[in-house]
Amino acid sequence: MKSEKLIEKLTSEISVSGAEYGKDSFIYSEISKYTDTVTIDPMGNIIALKKSEKADAKKFMLAAHMDEIGFLVHYIDEKGRVRVSGIGGINSVSSAYTNVVFENGIKGVLVAEENTKNADLSVKKLYVDIGTKSRKEAEKLVSVGMRCTMVPNFTKLYGGKISSHALDDKVGCALLIEAAQRVENSPYDVYYVFTSQEEVGLRGSATAAFSVAPDYGIAVDVTDTGDVPGCDPMEVMMGKGAAIKIKDSSAICSVKMVEYLKRIATENKIPHQLEILLAGGTDTRSLLMTGRGAVAGAISVPTRYIHSNVETIDMKDYNACLKLLVCALEGNIDA
Amino acid sequence: MANLELLEKLCNASGVSGNDDEVKDIIINEIRNYCDRLYIDRVGNLIGLKKGRKVSKNRIMICAHTDEVGLMITGILKDGTLTFEAVGGIDCRVLSAKRVMIGKIPGIICSKPIHCKTAEERKIPVPTKNLVIDIGTESRKETQELVKIGDTATFRSEFIRLGENKIKAKALDDRLGCYIMCNILKKDLEYDTYFAFTQCEEVGCRGAVSAAMSIKPDIGIVLETTTAADIYGVSGDRTVCEQNGGAVVSIIDGSTIYDRTLYKVAVECAKKNNIKIQTKKYVSGGNDARSLQRTAGGAKVTAISLPCRYLHTPSCVGDMRDAEQMEKLCFKLIQEYGDLDI
Incomplete structure (x- = not known):
């Protein structure tokens, strides 16, 4: 499957935090093809292991989160309107007046109460109109606890850019799947881990990292860019290559990992840039700090409009991230 | 109504986070003859293992916290009154004019009378730092003989019956959970089950972390109380x-x-056994489930709670009909969860 198709496929399948992909999912069957064992832990992390040919290989864990931000039904009123709570960091401005789809395929429109000023817009002011006119009618279609997210809207833009909701972090998942296909003869036992509940506080990666107990770790996620009007100053630009994380608000990456990724990128002529993310955390933290800890860092895909319905990336950056990831797994961090 | 003597004892006992021996003693006394193993771990969790007829596929841990929100004495003023901090989440609006017990010493929380307040002060609730406890003494020296800095204080609020089915007490959060655990411990169980009476939940679900780390459950059931805001104006x-x-x-x-x-199994189990349940309809609060779920390699978790009005105040109100349903559900779930293919 071509990268773009793979990303489109992943963004079209709902996986709001706490209700992620399971055994019957595309990710599970796809990663099973390229790895030796696949398990799901109590938190719902999908953990796939590709053993090294080398005996006593050290453990290298990759983490991309498979959950996306979304909404959860918490109340249905007497007129059949569905009140939702936000899961993860919701951008209410972007969420208002969009098409949404529930886990069971029921569709609705997420709208704001009339006369809500933009400044007062919050999830509390939003509700889903699913076309029903009474609670009884609505309860036949949706129930408290059910999740919804944006209707799939994958779009190709000019010059190899793509836009969709939930690129955060379906592109990371796509990168893990593609890396697993390509990596040959890694000196490491490579754990491809699709983590749960990242968007609500890096929760799944913590238990996954505890069970795997890796020596080395790389989180694969999206990062902000400093190239849109009104943004905070930031070095990362869309189109300038794979971002090698130095720091975000949850983690300071191991110098050893940062230097290794820089070296690998330079040796293999992979376009890259250094990332310091001002606001936002990633699974990097869990890799660094769980159990006895690991030497860890992150590779990020520069992404515009994160946590909106139109997150946008450049496939050139995606390809640079993929190459960097593959080369990093085939190389030797201790060389 | 069920036998409430034990619940009354538990609620009336003093057990502010980090200082809950009185509560643990009551529980130990109650359950020692029903446990196959009973010990207090290094952080102070009381942990009991009760053997069932079989060992289950999944190791089950049931958990309720012994600590309650309360106050800690931080200073003694010249006039003998005491400054204090809240331990756990207490809305400062509920503090003024309340009766408290600092161990065996009664006191009253007092603040400036209304006529001494500026126009600005009248508009806002009195922050905790502007409140003091008056224990009736007249000098620092006199107070020093009765109270020390670091002592904890609880609300003074006796356990009473309220109407036909309800009760009012302080610390229903989470003595109600402890009470239900004691009741279940006394029954014959299908499977070996761990019962953890945890520490310091009110200050960040701390004790449950080490309890989960040492027990390593596959499944955790948390017995708790949760806000019932089914009241006028909501x-x-x-x-x-x-x-x-x-x-x-x-x-x-x-x-x-x-x-x-x-969750699905709990709903089905309730249906099968005619147990009345409801789903929590708002994303708020938190409890030991977070520690059980995410300690070490993780566990699957469920929380069963009592709908409780006026939580974290001297007057928590609970309905014993709900408590009964909790106990039934938890008891049945030990069996259902033990068997489960997960």
Whole structure:
């Protein structure tokens, strides 16, 4: 499957935090093809292991989160309107007046109460109109606890850019799947881990990292860019290559990992840039700090409009991230 | 109504986070003859293992916290009154003019009378730092003989019956959970089950971390209380849950997204056994489930809660009909969860 198709496929399948992909999912069957064992832990992390040919290989864990931000039904009123709570960091401005789809395929429109000023817009002011006119009618279609997210809207833009909701972090998942296909003869036992509940506080990666107990770790996620009007100053630009994380608000990456990724990128002529993310955390933290800890860092895909319905990336950056990831797994961090 | 003597004892006991020996002693006394193993771990969790007829496929840990929100004395003023800090989440609006017990010493929380307040001060609730406890002494020296800095204080609020089915007490959060655990411990169980009476939940679910790390459960059941805002002035979408609506089973709260399989099994189990339950309808709060779920390699978790009005105040109100449903559900779930293919 071509990268773009793979990303489109992943963004079209709902996986709001706490209700992620399971055994019957595309990710599970796809990663099973390229790895030796696949398990799901109590938190719902999908953990796939590709053993090294080398005996006593050290453990290298990759983490991309498979959950996306979304909404959860918490109340249905007497007129059949569905009140939702936000899961993860919701951008209410972007969420208002969009098409949404529930886990069971029921569709609705997420709208704001009339006369809500933009400044007062919050999830509390939003509700889903699913076309029903009474609670009884609505309860036949949706129930408290059910999740919804944006209707799939994958779009190709000019010059190899793509836009969709939930690129955060379906592109990371796509990168893990593609890396697993390509990596040959890694000196490491490579754990491809699709983590749960990242968007609500890096929760799944913590238990996954505890069970795997890796020596080395790389989180694969999206990062902000400093190239849109009104943004905070930031070095990362869309189109300038794979971002090698130095720091975000949850983690300071191991110098050893940062230097290794820089070296690998330079040796293999992979376009890259250094990332310091001002606001936002990633699974990097869990890799660094769980159990006895690991030497860890992150590779990020520069992404515009994160946590909106139109997150946008450049496939050139995606390809640079993929190459960097593959080369990093085939190389030797201790060389 | 069920036998309330034990619940009354538990609620009236003093057990502010970090200082809950009195509560643990009551529990130990109650359950020592029913446990196959009973010990207090290094952080102070009381942990009991009760053997069942079989060892289950999944190791089950049931958990309720012994600590309650309260106050800690931080200073003694010249006039003999005491400054204090809240331990755990207490809305400063509920503090003024309340009766408290600092160990065996009674006191009253006092603040400036209304006529001494500026126009600005009248508009806002008195912050905790501007409140003091008056224990009737007249000098620092006199107070020093009775109270030390670091002593904890609880609300003074006796356990009473309220109407036909309800009770009012301080610390129903989470002595009610402890009470139900004691009741279940006394029954014959299908499977070996761990019972953890945890420490310091009110200050960040701390004790449960080490309890989970040493027990390593596959499945955790948390017995708790949760806000029932089914009261005058609250709109439907903000009520969270309702009294006499049955045991509250959670899908999500402020700190945990609960396991979906366990939730489904709980709902089916309730239906099968005619147990009244309701779903928590608002994302708020948090409890030991977060520690159980995410310690070490993780566990699947469920929370069963009592719909409780006026939580974290001297006057928590609970309905014993809901408590009964909680106990039934928890007891049945030990069996259901033990068997489960997960």
